[in-house]
Amino acid sequence: MFTNLDLALFFIIIFIVLFIGYIAYFWRKPEDIHKHGEWSLGGRRFGTVVVWFLLGGDLYTAYTLIAVPGAAATPGIGGGAFAMFAITYGIMIYPIVYGTMPRLYNVSKKRGYITAADFVKDRFSSRLLALLIALTGVLAELPYIALQITGIKYVLASLSLPITLSLIIAFLLVAGFTFISGLRGPALTAIIKDAIIWTAVIVIIVYIPIRLHGFGNIFSKAAAISPNLLDISPTIDIGYVSLALGSALALFLYPHAVTGTLGSKDVRTIKRNAALLPLYNVLLMFVAIIGIMSVVYFNAYPKVSSEALPLLVLHVFPSAFTAFAFAAIVVGSIVPASIMALASANLLTRNLYLEYINPNASEKAQTNLSRVLVVVVIVAALAFSLVPAASGEIVYLQTIGGAIIMQTLPSVYLALFTRKLNKYPVGIGWLAGLATTMVLLLDLHFKTSLYKGFFFMYVGIIALLINLAIVGLGMLIMAAMHKIKDEGIIENTELINEE
Amino acid sequence: MNAILKFILLALPYFFMVLGVGIYMRVKPEIFGIPFFYWYQLVWIFLAAILTYSVYAIESHERRGSNVH
Numbered sequence: 001m002f003t004n005l006d007l008a009l010f011f012i013i014i015f016i017v018l019f020i021g022y023i024a025y026f027w028r029k030p031e032d033i034h035k036h037g038e039w040s041l042g043g044r045r046f047g048t049v050v051v052w053f054l055l056g057g058d059l060y061t062a063y064t065l066i067a068v069p070g071a072a073a074t075p076g077i078g079g080g081a082f083a084m085f086a087i088t089y090g091i092m093i094y095p096i097v098y099g100t101m102p103r104l105y106n107v108s109k110k111r112g113y114i115t116a117a118d119f120v121k122d123r124f125s126s127r128l129l130a131l132l133i134a135l136t137g138v139l140a141e142l143p144y145i146a147l148q149i150t151g152i153k154y155v156l157a158s159l160s161l162p163i164t165l166s167l168i169i170a171f172l173l174v175a176g177f178t179f180i181s182g183l184r185g186p187a188l189t190a191i192i193k194d195a196i197i198w199t200a201v202i203v204i205i206v207y208i209p210i211r212l213h214g215f216g217n218i219f220s221k222a223a224a225i226s227p228n229l230l231d232i233s234p235t236i237d238i239g240y241v242s243l244a245l246g247s248a249l250a251l252f253l254y255p256h257a258v259t260g261t262l263g264s265k266d267v268r269t270i271k272r273n274a275a276l277l278p279l280y281n282v283l284l285m286f287v288a289i290i291g292i293m294s295v296v297y298f299n300a301y302p303k304v305s306s307e308a309l310p311l312l313v314l315h316v317f318p319s320a321f322t323a324f325a326f327a328a329i330v331v332g333s334i335v336p337a338s339i340m341a342l343a344s345a346n347l348l349t350r351n352l353y354l355e356y357i358n359p360n361a362s363e364k365a366q367t368n369l370s371r372v373l374v375v376v377v378i379v380a381a382l383a384f385s386l387v388p389a390a391s392g393e394i395v396y397l398q399t400i401g402g403a404i405i406m407q408t409l410p411s412v413y414l415a416l417f418t419r420k421l422n423k424y425p426v427g428i429g430w431l432a433g434l435a436t437t438m439v440l441l442l443d444l445h446f447k448t449s450l451y452k453g454f455f456f457m458y459v460g461i462i463a464l465l466i467n468l469a470i471v472g473l474g475m476l477i478m479a480a481m482h483k484i485k486d487e488g489i490i491e492n493t494e495l496i497n498e499e
Numbered sequence: 500m501n502a503i504l505k506f507i508l509l510a511l512p513y514f515f516m517v518l519g520v521g522i523y524m525r526v527k528p529e530i531f532g533i534p535f536f537y538w539y540q541l542v543w544i545f546l547a548a549i550l551t552y553s554v555y556a557i558e559s560h561e562r563r564g565s566n567v568h
Contacts, residue, residue, distance in 0.1 A: 087540045088516050091547045095509035098551055216532020230534045231526045241520045245513070275552035281544045289537070499562070 002159060006323035010159065013196060013327035014170070017189050017335070021177030024188035036366045039182030040114050040346045041263045046187060048272050053190040054183075054339070055260045055273060056280050062151025062333035064284055065197070066306050067395040072229075072291025073308035075301045077236050078448065080228035083288050083395070085244045090281035092248035096413075098274040101252060102267045103416045103495045109262075110494060115343075116258045116412050117351040123415045123488040124423040127355050132430060133408050134351035137255040138344045138377070140405035144254070145340050145381035147397040148333040154307045155326045158314055168382065170334055175378040178338045179371045183263050186339040193335045198283070200328040204309075205286040208293050208316060218289075221296045229292050239456030243399060243449070246460040250402035253412055255343035256336070267499045306394055337378065345373035399449040400441060403460030407433035410471045416495055419486045425474025433467030501561065505554045512547040 002010075028045060037043060046054060064086075072083035104119060113119050117137065121130035149167055156163045177185045212218050222229035232240050251257055264270050287309070294308040295301055297315070302308050313325050349370045354361055361369070411426050440451050440459040450456045478484050515522070523539040530538050 081534075081536055084537065084540060087544070091512055091540065091543050092516055094547065094551050095512055098554060099509055214532065216529075219529075219532050219534055231536045232524055234524065237520050237524055241517050245517055271555050271558070275548060275555050278544055278548040278551070282541070285537075285541060285544065498558070 002319050006319045010323040010327045014330055017192055017331045018173050021185040021189045024181040024184040027184050027188050036363045039367045042183040045265050046263045047265050048269050050187055051264045051269050051273050053194050054187045056277055061336040062148045063398055064287055065329050065332055066151040068288045069291030069309040070306035071395040072288050073294050073302050074305040077233045081232050085240050087285045088244035089247040093251050094274045094278050097252050100413055100416055101261050101270050102497045105270055106496055107494045115347050115350050120411050122490050125488045126423040129423050129427050130351050133411055134347040136408050137347050140401040141340045141344045142381055142384055143397040144401040145337050146385040147394050148337045149385035150394050152330050152333045154310050155329050171378050171382055174334045174338050175375045178342050178374045186335055189335045193331045196328045197332050200325040218293055218296050222292050236456050239450040242458035242461040246458045247402050250406040253405045253408050255347055256340045259343040341374045341377040344377045345370040348373050396449055403437045406460045406464050407467055419492055420484050425471045429467040429470040432470050433463040436463035436466050508550045508554050511550055
């Protein structure tokens with residue numbers, strides 16, 4: 001049971017983090033906070049350390065602490081060792097980042113882009129394609145934000161707090177500091193959030209294996225429960241690899257990852273982080289194994305898989321530490337929600353409002369609209385997460401977002417390397433990819449994203465293959481008609497990988 | 500030459516993670532009781548970081564070289 005002191009500790013930690021989000025407004029305060037690049041990108045001034053926390057912090061979230069161990073504590077071939085796809089995925093993220101993000105950064109800084117869709121608009125000379133890419137980004141963020149919100153339901157439940165009310169208060173406070181501070185809010189809170197999470201996680205991943213007499217004992221006991229806990233079944237190897245590769249391809253196409261990257265002060269900051277951020281994966285790996293340890297400790301799979309980590313912490317540690325660890329989980333979910341909502345708001349402001357509704361909007365008006373939209377997006381995600389369907393194995397919420405955002409890969413990643421791509425093949429490919437994603441997910445009732453009818457392949461990868469095939473075919477047809485030319489207004493010399 | 504080398508360094512993790520799934524989809528040999536499936540990936544976390552960092556190091560070296568001239 002939790003004492004009042006434990007609860008006080010829980011609330012104080014969360015309060016401190018939220019408070020820092022509000023005072024971040026004053027952090028490196030510019031002369032004119034109303035400039036959109038100031039509010040939305042923190043003035044593009046963040047160095048290696050801040051970007052490490054900002055990107056690391058918004059990549060490793062409730063997903064890490066709840067969804068991944070939850071997947072590991074799920075019975076069947078899609079659970080147990082299968083959850084390690086998150087590690088395989090983590091390993092494959094950063095070489096892509098290193099190869100692509102410096103190019104996007106350079107052209108964005110030079111031309112003042114705030115979103116990836118800004119780049120698409122000039123690269124293809126198509127504001128419609130830009131709008132479609134922007135809306136895809138907003139759509140993909142919703143399940144990801146919902147994952148953050150759903151992730152802390154279990155924590156609130158075990159603390160006997162009123163769930164819906166607590167969620168609404170917590171996320172409105174987050175919307176509040178994002179409204180006021182812009183990207184400075186999640187950037188500054190990410191640092192303290194990570195300090196809290198690292199402390200909690202290190203204690204957990206050191207103490208629990210000791211308590212369970214070491215990894216040898218854990219894995220031999222796990223083997224007795226199910227071989228799925230040690231290794232994946234060959235029937236699902238394509239599912240495993242396609243999910244890991246697809247998630248890695250998708251991650252830096254997410255609007256929040258682009259926002260974090262563009263907030264960097266130079267290319268060197270991005271490259272250094274591409275080399276350093278993988279070290280977070282070590283932590284992620286041990287957290288994934290906590291899901292296995294939970295099954296071993298209770299000698300049973302948890303009733304709700306997402307409770308694997310919170311339940312184990314609750315049973316093993318004194319209530320004061322549990323309160324601290326639970327506060328870490330809550331903080332790890334609310335801070336990323338801030339940058340995700342901010343990135344979505346930027347897309348709607350820049351690529352919908354400014355482009356189609358009021359092209360003459362001042363920078364101050366853009367900033368204020370983005371502020372309001374942050375609140376709107378967070379409320380939408382709250383509504384989405386309160387739908388009962390968004391429960392169970394929540395790791396799939398993130399893979400749904402990934403499948404959606406992945407369909408923007410040709411228009412963003414490929415377009416960083418060639419100026420020949422035309423908007424029509426890319427647009428039709430996008431449409432086919434998104435349609436495929438939706439049809440297959442409907443067929444799976446949104447409960448998983450591995451398609452059994454096709455080698456258990458990840459829906460996002462199936463759709464991306466169709467998307468790329470159409471882009472390729474379209475370009476071949478255009479080549480046959482001698483219609484291939486340099487598209488858009490961005491010179492190739494602007495798309496360099498160097499500083 | 501360096502461009503090809505850098506590409507290979509960045510592409511290696513994909514080769515070992517995607518095409519190599521047959522290599523690591525196994526329990527033995529274990530280290531300290533940890534199945535191969537797990538420790539292979541732990542090793543690759545560090546290898547991938549080292550590979551990406553070496554590309555960064557090569558580029559920094561090139562940049563220093565070009566600054567002198």
